[in-house]
Amino acid sequence: MRLVWTLFVVCAAAFAVEVWDENQTKAHQSGEFLRFRFYKLDGAVKGNTLLVVGGVHGDEPGGYFASALLATHYRIKKGSLWIAPNLNFESIIRNRRGVYGDMNRKFSTIKTDDTDYEIVQKIKEIIADPQVNMVMNLHDGHGFYRERWENTIFNPKAWGQTLVIDQKTLELNDAPFGNMDELATKITENLNKRLKDDLHYFSVRNTETKNKDEAMRLSLTYYAITHLKPAFGQETSKNIDALAVKVEYHLRSIEEMMKLMNIEYERDFKLNFNGIQKALNSYGKIWINDKMAFNLIDLRNILRFVPLDKNKEDRFVFNHPLGAVKRRGDRIDIYIGNKRISSLYPQYFDQNCSISLVQIDVDGRIRRLNMGMTFAFADYFSVVPREDLRINVIGFSAEGIKNESGTEIAKKDLEPRFSEDVGGKAYRVEFYRDESFCGTINARIK
Ligand SMILES: [Zn+2]
Structure with a gap:
């Protein structure tokens, strides 16, 4: 039996434009697919457009977490950065290369009844968009590429730590950025100046797809170059354990490409291990039924x-x-x-109850809050009673009290094992009207 998946889209970060896709909404209603998300970061000044695709293989987190950071932590000033961070989303969540087979072998032909069909068609359309000047497809590959065979990890068949091109140049001579070999060489030279470990050095790997590599003719990048879009596969190594290190290589490479394309950007974290780690850990929030967060x-x-x-x-x-x-x-x-x-x-x-602004006495000051919001208190709080509402604070109990509205709840009255956070600081204040649930507000100890 197929698992039922749901995907919901999103309060866009202030600087990212969320593209709503009608099909995405339909798919979520039918519960059949996890659709990929698509971000367009357009600068105020027009310029070139780089399309970054992450997660075509679901077990390659370096590529899709790097893409996620691009989508949420970068601002474009000139030119455009378009990002599909999670192309093969179901495989990402299940941590598998491809739940329905290798998606990166479905770009030449794909049957209409293939489960990946709609995803592949959609990204093909985006690649072919006249605005797109360049495509980068992010992966974490096996081992470390070396020209000579050393062992099963370091060898000419390994994909790790490479910029992959299908051919040296685009066939149309004057196509912008058609000098793919030169661009890839510049980027790898730059990456190799700041390696975390000498073993991590990057090489350009030319698969000479047209004449030598039948399998690669089915890939996303080959689809792009046959549509006269310069395209690169970018592979960090699966044999590098630290996610932040893989993400750093991906991001450095993309930043270098943006510079070569005259795309101007800003990022809101430092591009070093700690900065990336912190950005990776910022998971944000989940909102449920517009009532609870x-x-x-x-x-x-x-x-x-x-x-x-x-x-x-x-x-x-x-x-x-x-x-x-x-x-x-x-x-x-x-x-x-x-x-x-x-x-x-x-x-x-039953979720029929819908309320806005409730009043809460927080350390002696009245605050008005909506469902889903959080307040911080130092000593105590107390929900100002309203005749129609019943309050239940998770982690608080007192003999004989069924409705905790109006009850003064001090820090010491809260039982840490019932907190929603691991640190014992955050507690749900739940609101009900008769048998209907109205929502929660989160109380957090300062
Ligand atoms: Zn891959």
């Missing part, structure tokens, strides 16, 4: 009695490009890429 950064790996829709028509929204939700029977798993962040065990409620 969880901070994914420090969420417990299991949450129980989460008030979800009794009809199982919940709506989940992430601000991370790789956010996904998988239902397994009654349990709901939350993913960022291949990382399972948490599992929610629901308690089902």
Whole structure:
């Protein structure tokens, strides 16, 4: 039986333009596919357009996490950066190369009944868009490429640490950026100046696809060059353990390509191990049914009695490009890429209640808050009573109190094992009207 997947799109970061795709919405309703997301970062000044594709192979996190950072942590000032960070999303979440076979061998011909058909058609359309000047397809390949055979890790068949081109130049002589061999050589020279380990050095690997490599004729990059778009496969090594190191190589290479294409950008983190690690860990939030939000950064790996829709028509929204939700029977798993962040065990409620602004006394000051918001308190809080609402604070209990509205709840009254975060600081304040669930507000200890 097919698993039912759901994907929901997103509050775009302030600088990223979210492209809504009608098909994406349909697919989520039918629950059949996890669609890839697509970001267009366009500068105020027009210029060249670089298309970056991540995650065509689902077990290559360096490529798709690098693409996710491009989509959310970069701002383009001149030219355009378009990003499809998670092309093979179902395979990413399941950490497999290709759940329905190798997607990177489906670009020459694909049967209409192939499960990957719509995804491949959609990205082909984007590649062929007249605005796109260049395509980079990000991978983490096996081993470390060497011209001579040394062993099973270092050899001429290894893909790791290469810029892959299908041929030296585009066939149309004056095509912009058609000098692919020269560009790839410049980028690898630049990468090789700042290696984390001498073994990591990069090479240009020319597969001479047209004459020598039948399999590569079916690939995304070959599709691109036959449509006169210069294209590169970019491979870090699966044999490098640290995700942040792989991501750094991918990003350095893309930044170098943007410079060569005269695309001007800014990024909001430092391009070193710690800076990348921090950016990778910023998982953002998940919003559920517009009533409840969880901070994914420090969420417990299991949450129980989460008030979800009794009809199982919940709506989940992430601000991370790789956010996904998988239902397994009654349990709901939350993913960022291949990382399972948490599992929610629901308690089902009618969701008909909808309320806005409630008043909460926070350390002696009245605050007005909407469902899904968070407030920080130092000593205590107390929900200002409203006749129609019942309050339940998870982690607080007092004899004989069924409705905790109006009750002063001090820091010491909260039981850390019921917190939603691993540090024992964040607690759900749940609001109900009769038997309907209205939403939660999160109370966080300062
Ligand atoms: Zn790959």
